[in-house]
Amino acid sequence: MAEDHVDVLIVGAGPAGLMLATWLAKCGVKARIVDKRGTKIFNGQADGLQCRTLEILDSFGIGHRAWRESNHMLEICLWNPDSNGVIHRSSRLPDTIPGISRFQQVVLHQGRIERFFLDAINEFSNGGISVERGVLPESLEIDQSCVEDPDAYPITVNLRHLSEEDATPKQSSTMSNGSSAQDGLFRSNLMADDTADLLKTSELNQKANTTETIKAKYMVGADGAHSWVRKEIGLKLEGESTDYIWGVLDIVPITDFPDIRSRCAVHSANSGSIMVIPRENKLVRLYIQLTTTSKIQGQDSRTDRSWITPKVILESAQRILSPYKLDYRKLDWWTAYQIGQRVGSSFGVHDRVFLAGDAVHTHSPKAGQGMNVSMQDAYNLGWKLSSVIKGHSNRSILKTYEFERKAIAHALIEFDHKFSRLFSGRPAKDIMDEEGISMDEFRDAFQKGNLFASGIAVDYGRSLIVTKPATENGAGEATAATTSTPVTGIQDLAPGLKVGQRIPSVKVLNQSDARPWHLQERLPSNGTWRLLVIPGDVSQPAQKPRLEKLCSQLSSPESFLKRFTPNTARYDSVIEVITIHGAPRQSVDVFDFPEVLRPFHEVDGWDYEKIFVDDQSYHEGHGEFYKTFNIRRDEGCLVILRPDQYISYVGKLDDYESADRFFSEFMLPQNNLTLPKV
Ligand code: FAD
Incomplete structure (x- = not known):
């Protein structure tokens, strides 16, 4: 039987698996990604990209494709019944809270987003990584005796290659108007898991039945809600499956409803609620709670879906939107969806096999x-994973994955639970109607929920890579190894740059050529840590010596910059130093700054892309970096950013020692240097 060794085996090529493969490709890690389906999806399924996701896509250089092709959702209109029970518009609100990101929520179908990832993976890996379709894992063994050995391959997986026929999902659309449209039922959680069937069918198909053994250092189950990987490692999703069933219809609507091109949440008096999502290419998605729940009475989990057709969904929508008219000639996609709010008991085992995405919530x-x-x-x-596999970090940072993401998954379920109740409930007739939902309460929850939904509010708890004071532990502390006296910075030096949160973006100018950049554009996702040197106004006599002191320590052969960067690698490949100063741009020159801030490269010469200034640009205004983040120009600070743009540390400008201790906690020396005592 054929055998291959890989650093990471990813099972599942949906959004989670593809994002992971993109990272690994970018960081040069040897990975394989397999999916049991024969094709990517072409339309339908998930559609909303929140602003944090767009920031992330942009950090991989694919954000502009989503931004350009998508429909931009700028407004949300809330509709509810008036005293006569007739729906009317009660509020218009911005769909994304103004100012939280340089992006706003957009809508584009999942198939296009998967396409962007596939192209990026191909480009980053020079064709070395591509999704292997029609491939199913059929056994998993973990050799527990070597899970702590960073060089070991403790995971053995047998893969089975399916025939094209086995790997092609069966379509089962029932059209109301003769047109044929793809449905999403084959991936719906209303369907039974078909993994076992696929394996059986494949067994019969001798031609396709080739198998292969993979030895992997790590494995990630991104294989959706039915996750085979989750079952193999003995983990469960915990929580309750509610009885709400949603119909989803992607149509080009013909309607006199005036807000059809805005996002709308419509509560009708007695016919349920609908969410209207305006999409690309004149499409509109309608999410409807199908209130006809009699079919699910007495059933444990999966519902008989035969009664759910596009016609049933459309008729529900027509009742909710009445007296406005709604019909369509073009149906692009539809599905039915049962709400189940569940989170994995754990996000992996042995810090070797991990779960991500729907596989775990x-x-x-x-x-x-x-x-x-x-x-x-x-x-x-x-x-x-990349940092550990490449030998830059020890395995302790892997523990922070579950610690950070499990808290998010629980917050998501809590949010969803609250939002579901408010969205799906009947509107209150008056203030005495205690069973009904108050529309004021709905609007308030909606506005608050918007920040959570944007992804911007993510605030990771204290761990060895998030140096919050012990009082701000949040959901708990990652049990990864910590120093006897953990590094704690001084948040007050930059109140607007919150440790644990992603760094917000404003414009800064390149000192050398005056070009304005959004700060986040200078922080691409390539696996590099960043040390932001924020020295304040370096034209003032007090600040310059502090900067020089820091830079002389950073330039020392024993500095953390040198110790943790392999001799053979570029100076900025593990930790990149970026300076944002606050002196008037024209009062200083790039060569006034110490060399470590604008390093020299044998071939490329001086690096002019590392020193930025908070000043007025010629054409794009003033980013007001210092003012926005409340940083004093006569004080400055040091900030450490993780490779995913989250803030690890804020401390004193000249406190080199704390920064050194921070990195020393989990990074591995590269060049056989004797470690200094810090
Ligand atoms: P998935 O997208 O489910 O991807 C998992 C992948 O793993 C699939 O490609 C699958 O073929 C593969 N796979 C599964 N088992 C195996 C195996 N044993 N071996 C190999 N490969 C395997 N979200 C929204 O935000 N809006 C929506 O409108 C919306 N509609 C949805 C409609 C449906 C029918 C479904 C199922 C989900 C919908 N979602 C929606 C949710 C959204 O699509 C998911 O949350 C998202 O796709 C999760 O991404 P993922 O990568 O974790 O899993």
């Missing part, structure tokens, strides 16, 4: 979170 689709949170799981995990 499921919830309702209406807040547009599924695809986003799934990708963000993988975004959290990818750089950590």
Whole structure:
């Protein structure tokens, strides 16, 4: 039997698996990604990209494709019944809270997003990684005796190659108007898991029945809600499956409803609620709670779905939107969806096999979170795995994956639970109607929920890579090894740059050529840590010596910059130093700054891309970096950013020692240097 050795085996090529493969490709890790399906998806399924997800896609250089092709959702209109029970528009709100990101929520179907990832994976890996379709894992063994050995391959997986026929999902659309459209039922959680069937069919097909053994250092189950990997490692999703069933219809609507091109949440008096999502190419997605729940009475889990057709979904929508008219000629996709709010008991085993995305949390689709949170799981995990595999970090950072993402999954379920109740409930007739939902309460929850839904509010708890004071532990502390006296920075030096959160972006100018950049554009996802040197106004006599002192320590052969970067690698490949100063741009020159801030490369010469200034640009205004983040120009600070743009540390400008201790906690010396005592 054929045998292959890989660093990471990814099972599942949905949004989570593809995000992970993108990271690994970018960082040069040897990975394989397999999916039991014969094709990517072409339309339908998840559609909303939240602003944090767009920031992440942009950090891989694919954000612009999503931004350009998608429909931009700028407004949400809330509709509810008036005193006569007739729906009317009660509020118009911005769909994304203004100012939280340089992006706003957009909508584009999952198939296109998967396409962007596939192209990026191909480009980053020079064709070395591509999704292997029609491939199913059929056995998994973990050799527990060597899980702590960083060089070992403790995972053995047998893969079975399916025939094209076995790997092609069966379509089962029942069209109301003669047109043929793809349905999403083959991936719906209303369907029984078909993995066993696929394996059986494949067994019969001798031609396709080739198998292969993979030895892997790590494995990630990104294989969706039915996750085979999760079952193999003996983990479960915990939580309750509610009885709400949602119909989803992607149509080009013909309607006199005036807000059809805005996102709308419509509560009708007695016919349920609908979420309207305007999409690309004149499409509109309708999410409808199908209130006809009699078919699920007495059943444990899966519902008989034969009664759910596009016609049933459309008729529900027509009742909710009445007296407005709604019909369509073009149906692009439809599905039916049962809300199950569940989280994995654990996110992996032995810090060797991990779960990400729907494999470890499921919830309702209406807040547009599924695809986003799934990708963000993988975004959290990818750089950590790469760093360990490449020998830059020890395995302790892997523990922070579950610690950080499990808290997010629980917050998501809590949010979804609250939002589901408010969205699906009947509107209150008046203030005495205690069973009904208050529309004011709905609007308030909606606005608050918007920040959570954007992904911007993620705030990771204290761990060895998030140096919050012990009082801000949040959901608990990652049990990874910590120093006897853990590094704690001084958050007050930059109150607007919150440790644990992603760094917000404003414009800064390149000192050398005056070009304005969004700060986040200078922080691409390539596996590199960043040390932001924020020296304040270096034209003032007090600040310059402090900067020089720091730079002389950074330039020493024993500095953490040198110790943790292999001699053979570029100076900025493990930790990149970026300076953002606060002196007037024209009062200083790039060569006024110490060399470590603008390093010299044998071939490329001086690096002019590392020193930035907070000043007025010629054409794009003033980013106000210092003012926005409340950093004093006569004080400055040092900030450490993780490879995923989250803030690890804020401390004094000249406190080199704390930064050194921070990195020394988990990074591995590369060049056989004797470690200094810090
Ligand atoms: P998935 O997208 O489910 O991808 C898992 C992948 O693993 C699939 O490609 C599958 O073929 C593969 N796989 C599974 N088992 C195996 C195996 N044993 N071996 C190899 N490969 C395997 N979210 C929204 O935000 N809005 C929506 O409108 C919306 N609609 C949805 C409709 C349906 C029918 C479904 C199922 C989900 C919907 N979601 C929606 C949720 C959203 O699609 C998911 O949250 C998101 O796709 C999760 O990404 P993932 O990569 O974790 O899993």
